Amino acid sequence: MSLGPACAQRRALCLALAGVGLVAPDCAQALAAPPPPGARDLCPVCGMMVSKYPHWVATIVWKDGHSHHFDGPKDLFKALLNLGKFIPGHRSEDVAGVFVTEFYGLKRIDARKAWFVQGSDVLGPMGNELVPLASAEDAADFRKDHKGRQILHFDQVTPALIQSLDAAKP
Numbered sequence: 001m002s003l004g005p006a007c008a009q010r011r012a013l014c015l016a017l018a019g020v021g022l023v024a025p026d027c028a029q030a031l032a033a034p035p036p037p038g039a040r041d042l043c044p045v046c047g048m049m050v051s052k053y054p055h056w057v058a059t060i061v062w063k064d065g066h067s068h069h070f071d072g073p074k075d076l077f078k079a080l081l082n083l084g085k086f087i088p089g090h091r092s093e094d095v096a097g098v099f100v101t102e103f104y105g106l107k108r109i110d111a112r113k114a115w116f117v118q119g120s121d122v123l124g125p126m127g128n129e130l131v132p133l134a135s136a137e138d139a140a141d142f143r144k145d146h147k148g149r150q151i152l153h154f155d156q157v158t159p160a161l162i163q164s165l166d167a168a169k170p
């Protein structure tokens, strides 16, 4: 989906201002609030309709303003770790923001600042998940309450871990 010409123009202005060291205050705002999935947007990894699973939506926003939505962090990571396969023509250098939906408040947060618990008893639309939490405290609480195996940062999620989530019986 597209953010429309006005937004793209504003993004271009933001980039221009950032180039001369002046960042408009609403630039951060634009990325702090990712667009919702369209009613018929399909997950690029599994093909499921993302809008059916609002508690699990994960989103990549690209620098040109368009975005892709996923029905859970696991599929988001699969795509990010193999863009050529799942979103051909897109490069990691062109990612403007990555967002996940945190478990307790259902707010959409910056995935790079989120905490992820794997191996818990909470299943997403695609089975075993990396459940996103907004803080270290939330992650510790969630891990305890839902028998989580491990708390991870964004950068610690690897293809091997994703494989192990898919292989484990939910």
Ligand SMILES: [Zn+2]
Pocket (backbone or CB within 6 Å): 043, 044, 045, 046, 047, 048, 070, 071, 072, 075, 126
């Ligand atoms: Zn999916």
